[in-house]
Amino acid sequence: MAEExxxxxxxxxxxxxxxxxxxxxxxxxxxxxxxxxxLPNKSSLLLxxxxxxxxxxVLVHNGKPIAESIVILEYIDETWKNGPSLLPxxxxxxxxxxxxxxxxxxxxxxxxxxxxKSDGEAQxxxxxxxxxxxxxxxxxxxxxxxxxxxSINQENMGLLDIVLISxxxxxxxxxxxxxxxxMDPEKTPLVFSWLTTLLEIPVVKEAIPSHEKEVLFIKxxxxxxxxxxxx
Amino acid sequence: MAEEVLLFGxxxxxxxxxxxxxxxxKGIQYKYFxxxxxxKSPTLLKYNxxxxxxxVLVHNGKPIAESQVILEYIDETWKGYPIFPxxxxxxxxxxxxxxxxxEKCLPGIFNACWxxxxxxxxxxKEACELLKHLENxxxxxxxxxxxxxxxxxxxxxxxxxxxxIFEEASGTKLLxxxxxxxLSNWVGVFVSSSGIKENLPPARDKLIAYFRSQFGxxxxxxxx
Numbered sequence: 028m029a030e031e032x033x034x035x036x037x038x039x040x041x042x043x044x045x046x047x048x049x050x051x052x053x054x055x056x057x058x059x060x061x062x063x064x065x066l067p068n069k070s071s072l073l074l075x076x077x078x079x080x081x082x083x084x085v086l087v088h089n090g091k092p093i094a095e096s097i098v099i100l101e102y103i104d105e106t107w108k109n110g111p112s113l114l115p116x117x118x119x120x121x122x123x124x125x126x127x128x129x130x131x132x133x134x135x136x137x138x139x140x141x142x143x144k145s146d147g148e149a150q151x152x153x154x155x156x157x158x159x160x161x162x163x164x165x166x167x168x169x170x171x172x173x174x175x176x177x178s179i180n181q182e183n184m185g186l187l188d189i190v191l192i193s194x195x196x197x198x199x200x201x202x203x204x205x206x207x208x209x210m211d212p213e214k215t216p217l218v219f220s221w222l223t224t225l226l227e228i229p230v231v232k233e234a235i236p237s238h239e240k241e242v243l244f245i246k247x248x249x250x251x252x253x254x255x256x257x258x
Numbered sequence: 259m260a261e262e263v264l265l266f267g268x269x270x271x272x273x274x275x276x277x278x279x280x281x282x283x284k285g286i287q288y289k290y291f292x293x294x295x296x297x298k299s300p301t302l303l304k305y306n307x308x309x310x311x312x313x314v315l316v317h318n319g320k321p322i323a324e325s326q327v328i329l330e331y332i333d334e335t336w337k338g339y340p341i342f343p344x345x346x347x348x349x350x351x352x353x354x355x356x357x358x359x360x361e362k363c364l365p366g367i368f369n370a371c372w373x374x375x376x377x378x379x380x381x382x383k384e385a386c387e388l389l390k391h392l393e394n395x396x397x398x399x400x401x402x403x404x405x406x407x408x409x410x411x412x413x414x415x416x417x418x419x420x421x422x423i424f425e426e427a428s429g430t431k432l433l434x435x436x437x438x439x440x441l442s443n444w445v446g447v448f449v450s451s452s453g454i455k456e457n458l459p460p461a462r463d464k465l466i467a468y469f470r471s472q473f474g475x476x477x478x479x480x481x482x
Contacts, residue, residue, distance in 0.1 A: 079358060079391055091347055098353045105346040118334040119320055125327045130308065163308055 034059035035087040037073050039066055040236055041244045043136065043193035044096040045084040050189045051103050053230050054181065055110040096193075097128055100186050113186040127164075127171060128190045134160040136194040142205065143245060144252035154207075161215050168217040176221040181228050192225050192235075200241040204249060263288035264316040266302050268295060270465050272416040273325040274313040279412050279457050280332045283339045326356055329409055341409050355395055355402070356413040363388050364416060371428035372473040378430075385432050392417065393441045400447060407451060417441070418448040419458050427469040428476030 036052065036059050038045035052059050064073055064083050076085045076092035085092050086099045088106070093099050104113040114121050138157040142150055168176070171187070179188060195201075198210040212219040225231055265281070265288050267274030281288050293302055293312050305314045305321035314321050315328045317335070322328050333341040342349055363385075370378070370385035392414070396402060402410035411418075417433075422445075425431050435442045448454055459465055 088347075093347070093350045093354070095354050095357055098350050098357065101353065102346050102350040105349065118331050119317075119322070121334065122322045122327050122331040125330060126322070126324055129324060129327070167308070 032057075033087075033089050035062060036060070037062045037064055037070070037076065037083050037085040037087070039064050039083045041241060042083055043196075044082075046196070046234060047096045047189050047193045048084045048086060048099050048103075050192065050231065050234055051100050051113060051186075053234065054113070054184060054189075055103060055107050057103070057107055057110075097132070097186075097190070100189065104186070111182055111184070113189070115185070123171060124185065124187050127167075127187055130160075130164070131187070131190045131194050135164070139194065139201065139209070143201070143249050146253055157209075158214070161218060165215040165218050168221065172221070176217070176224050179221075179224050179228075181230050184225065184228065188225050191222060192231055195222055196226060196231070196235055197241050197245075198222070200238060200245055203238075203242055204245045261287075262316075262318055264291065265289070266291045266293055266299075266305065266314045266316070267312045268293055270459050270468055271312060272420045275457060275459065276325045276412050276415055277313045277315055277328050277332070279407075279415065279454060280329050280341055282457055283341065283407065283453050284332060284336045285338060286332070286336055326360070326413065329412060333409070341412065343403070343408065352402070352408065352410045355392075355410050358388075358391065359413055359416065363392070367421060367424060367432065368473075370432060371424045371430045371476055382430065382432065386437065389417075389433060389438055389441060393438045396440050396444045398440070399444075401444070401451075407448075407453060411448060411454075414448075415454075418445050418454075421445075423462070423465050423469060427466045428473070430476055 034052070034057055036045070036048055038049070038061060040063060049061075062070070062072075064070060066083075069081060073083065073085060074081055076087060077083075077094040080094060082094070084096055084099060085094050086102070087093075088102075093102050100113055114124055135157065138153050138160065141153040142157055145153055195210055201209045208214075210219050210222060226235070263281070263286055265274075265277055267277065267290065269292060278290075291299070291301070293299060295312075298310060302312065302314060303310055305316055306312075306323045309323060311323065313325055313328060314323050315331070316322075317331075322331050329341060343352060366381075366385045366388045370381040373381045401407050402414060421433055425433070433442060433445070449458060
């Protein structure tokens with residue numbers, strides 16, 4: 028069923044959520060057109076495709092839009108059966124992937140964003156919670172990856188790897204902007220080594236934006252959050 | 259090996275009841291353990307050390323947490339009644355709206371019922387905007403799942419039953435028939451459907467009293 032397989036991704040270059048979809052499409056070898064959205068000035072198409080959230084990413088497959096990054100990843104995996112699977116076959120392992128993807132998203136990424144956007148006491152609290160949750164992940168890595176993470180590569184990487192990269196692939200940028208270590212090989216050696224293995228994979232390396240560009244963007248996000256301009 | 263399915267839950271929780279609805283629709287035998295949330299059992303903490311919450315499904319000794327993750331697991335493990343649609347696009351649609359309900363509607367509705375009094379009007383307006391999306395999504399369908407109850411109906415159990423409880427407990431009415439005729443219809447059909455009605459919490463008054471004791475008597479309490 029490859030007759031018409033028009034895939035368009037509406038995105039925004041620094042968005043971790045968009046990054047997930049880009050990685051999934053690249054890993055699966057799915058050709059797609061990319062539309063860079065100007066977020067203060069969203070296209071009318073985007074608003075039509077995602078009227079509920081009006082956000083990126085939106086994947087449009089043969090004219091039909093899908094929103095929410097993890098929903099899109101599952102859709103991609105179910106629709107394109109050739110190429111590596113993003114989720115394992117076994118239902119229990121699939122449940123584990125879904126559980127941990129939700130954990131990475133809700134417990135880690137949301138807190139990391141809060142750390143970027145706050146200061147003083149609020150930031151301290153967010154930092155404490157972020158490290159608490161990172162520690163929980165560290166303690167469970169051997170359950171998630173009983174064989175370890177050293178042999179993860181482009182052919183066998185999956186949804187959880189993609190979500191981790193989107194959350195912390197730019198950890199050096201965070202560390203530069205915030206001035207402290209976020210991914211500490213001494214505090215969370217297993218998470219650190221999982222992440223660094225992933226960052227060596229060619230498709231991942233290509234997908235990460237330039238360090239300087241990201242630093243500027245995160246600085247801008249932080250500044251905007253701490254000193255909001257017009258009311 | 260004989261199959262063993264355990265469910266750790268709480269009688270008044272929509273999340274817990276979602277799992278029971280799915281198990282019953284599939285005809286799966288299970289053993290239920292009622293948890294006391296003020297005094298969680300060591301077994302629960304062993305099975306869900308990360309979040310320490312219910313519901314937890316334990317299948318042949320292996321635990322699964324998070325109600326939506328559990329529902330996906332149930333549908334993938336046991337054949338019979340299909341909870342998810344077959345088509346990937348419809349599945350994506352169901353997952354999208356399920357996420358919307360848990361991540362946006364629940365907090366929005368909670369805020370409208372029990373948020374700060376001075377934000378009350380805004381919170382009600384926002385909650386109604388969220389419900390409007392669901393009104394549009396149900397459209398002319400009997401169920402969110404089409405002709406039969408599906409994943410999204412089960413996740414929307416909160417809207418189907420607990421919203422009414424929240425409204426009574428807090429005194430804030432959100433789902434009016436005038437503003438939401440289609441969603442109101444769905445609520446009526448949902449709570450009287452076989453497979454659902456037997457699985458709703460009994461003792462409505464007790465549930466209302468419980469939420470009042472947890473969250474107060476509501477944002478519209480200004481004159482009391």
